[in-house]
Amino acid sequence: MRFLGIDLGTGSLKLAIVDGDGRETAASSAAYAVTSAQPGWAETTVDAWYSALVSAASRLPANEREAVCAIGFSGQMHGVVPAAADGRALRAAMLWPDTRARDLLDAWPGPQSNPVAPGMAGPLLRWLALNEPQTAAATRWALQPKDWLRAKLGGTFVTDASDACATALALPSGDWDDALIDKLALPRAWFAPLAASHESGGMLSAEAAAELGLRAGIPMAVGAGDTPCAALGSGLASDGDALLTTGTGGQIVVMCARAPAPAHGLHTYRAATGAWYRMAAMQNVGVALEAVRGWLGHASWPEAYDDAFTADASASVSFLPYLSGERSPWMNPNARGGWLGLGLDDTRGTMMRAAFEGVAFASRAGLDAIRANGAALDSMLLAGGGSVDPRWRQLLADALRVELHAVDCPNAATRGAALLGGIAAGHWRMGDLVSLAPTATLAATPRANPSLDERLARFIDLYRRAEDWFAVKRESA
Template sequence: MSFLGIDLGTGSLKVAIVDENGGQQAAASVAYALETPHAGWAEMSVQTWWRALGEAAARLPDGLRREVKAIGLSGQMHGVVLIDEAGEAVRPAMLWPDTRARALLDEWPEPQPNPVAPGMAGPLLRWIVRHEPESARRTRWALQPKDWLRVALGGAVATDPSDTCATALADPDGVWDAALLQRLDIPSEWFAPLGPSYAAAGVLSQHAAQALGLRAGIVLATGAADTPCAALGSGLARDGDALLTTGTGGQIVVLAEHEPAMVRGLHRYRAASDHWYRMAAMQNVGIALERARAWLSYEWADAYNEAFGDQTGHASGLTADAAPTFLPYLTGERTPWLNPAARGGWLGLALDHTRGAMMRAAFEGVAFSLRAGLDAIRASGVTVTTLKLAGGGSVDARWRQLLADALNAELHAVDCPNAAPRGAAILAGIASGHWHGHDLAGLAPGATRVASPQGDAALAGRYARFLDLYGRVETWFDAAASDDEKR
């Protein structure tokens, strides 16, 4: 007996099969690229996702696929997929890095239970209503990415609180806000019924089973958003457990038994279990490092080697005061600034700076942005000295040490390379009746301490300068955004 977890991510689709004890038996992934037909847009054809799922499934052993008893789903948060009455996509999916709806955020009345970002389903759907009336006319359902995939697999039209509470269209518990939908002129009938992440929501169709090499009729769990799935798969089960995930974006999650207080810049969302979590959400982690690497014409191995070549402090051997600073906010930023107009770049470059110095500054800038998010959590009254570590962007030992120093926290790498699909597979096991809520703590994977803070005073000084630089240029970003909107 085994369970399949599918994680529909921003840059790749991952699948993992776990056995009846929660151990991973096999995994595979297929990468794809965001589509940007216009500046500030972030889209994806759902056919790209479907092809990636077929390719990933084909890489799993045939025998293991035939033993799968249930499927669970994890998906990137915030984006939206519009489908018609026949289940066909009306247009490409719109995803969380999308900033086209930035000018519409003022239409949300204050206070909101969570920060509102332009790439959330609410602003994106408001943009559709205003700018693509034909798409709106054809729409029957507005689904979260993982919910679209479940429907494509033959499952029910449904959703869960971990996704709905992050749409900017629901209350903190995830219940759709009918009054807000009416105020924004977004049809309430577009939205799927709500159920637990671990509930059964249909079964695999014959067509999908043939495409994926699975048995038709197996249970499909409702599933959850990728961050709470990663938290579940990483073993967060008790109040105060904390996780750092680094992928395209970055999240710092702290589990809470009860609903956390509202704090500006932080999110408080429902978990995949019956818990809550605080979250600092940073948009520019892997996406910023990848762009910096491309700008500097590095292969990844060379980027790491030259950025971390000088273990005494800085790749170029420069003093802390002479090192350049990199703001990574290429797609705006959420925690702690709540500024979709924020932008990035290097400042402090001199003629004797090398590519290595610039790449090191990019790594530090991303680490500093994560620290700013963690500082917001700490300021809310939560003590965080240890973080579990997950995500494909956090495997290099030198990068881990920089993160530990920048965050001033011990890092424990989860002994599970595919936390989000593993969490989805656990939801499948619950939906099929194999596991129950009281089993979750016992399913936690092992974790190994991989880095401890070393009290790097020079790095602390560069972090202070990073914060000062952002504060000095923030009004410039806002002015530039206003000029763009006028044009």
């Protein structure tokens, strides 16, 4: 008995198969590009997603695929796929790093229980209605990425509260905010009905089964957003449990038994289990480091790590990683990045080291916002493909001042999706998941580092000083 998890991420699609005890038995992935046809846009075609799914599935062992009896879904949050009545995408998906709708945010009444960012489905759909009226007129469904993929595989048009509440079009509970949708002049019929993440969202079609090497007719769980799936797959269950994920973006998630009060720069969303979580969401983690690695000409990530962590940290060089604006804690889509303080004696390694520190400091700013609102965190689980190097883990622990415990689960979001598939198939109940939590080992203990603290203070001061400049440049653009 096997369960397949599909994680439709921003830059790649990942698959993981788990057995009846929740242990991963096979995994694969396939990458695709995020394109930007115009400055500030972030898109991927759904054909690229589906091709990646077929490619990744073909690399899973045939005997493992034949044993799969249910599928669960995890997906990048906030973006949207305008689709026809049959689920056919009408344009490329618009994704969470997209900033084209940044001038439309004043349509949202304040204060909101969650911050509204331009890359959320609500602002993107408002932009679509104003700028692509023909596409808007043909749209029947405004689907979250994982919901589009499930429908493509033969599933129903449905979504879950964890994704809905992150669209800027729903109440904190995840229920659609009909009054707000009407105020924004968006068709209420665009938005799929809600179901629990672990409920069945349809059966795998014969056509899709043949392309993926799976059995037709197996149930597909509705699924959840990638952050709540990563929390589920990592074993977060109790009030106060915390997780740091480092991927294209970065998230600090703290589980909550009850909905916490709104706080500027922080998000409060529904978990895949129906509980709540508070989150600091940083846009510029892996995406910023990957850009810097390319600019500096590092041929591989090991080379970039070695170059950065053999270099001495500069007392004068700072790097703001805000290449696509920023969410937590600043909520500033106009923020931009770069190095300051470079001298003729600085090297490629100095610049790469400053980039790692800048990302760590940006994450610390998000964590400080959580701490300021009542969560005194000194220990967190650690997951995500962007945190495998021990030197990077240590820098994160030092900058965040937390003890980091690496989850023994290389594909946390994908595993969480597979577990939802197992519940949909009736193999587990929601209460069984605590006993299936993966082991976690100590990855890094924070060390006292006064010079790092000084560089953190300089980083925060630099951002504050640049904030006014970002606003002036935006007004003159």
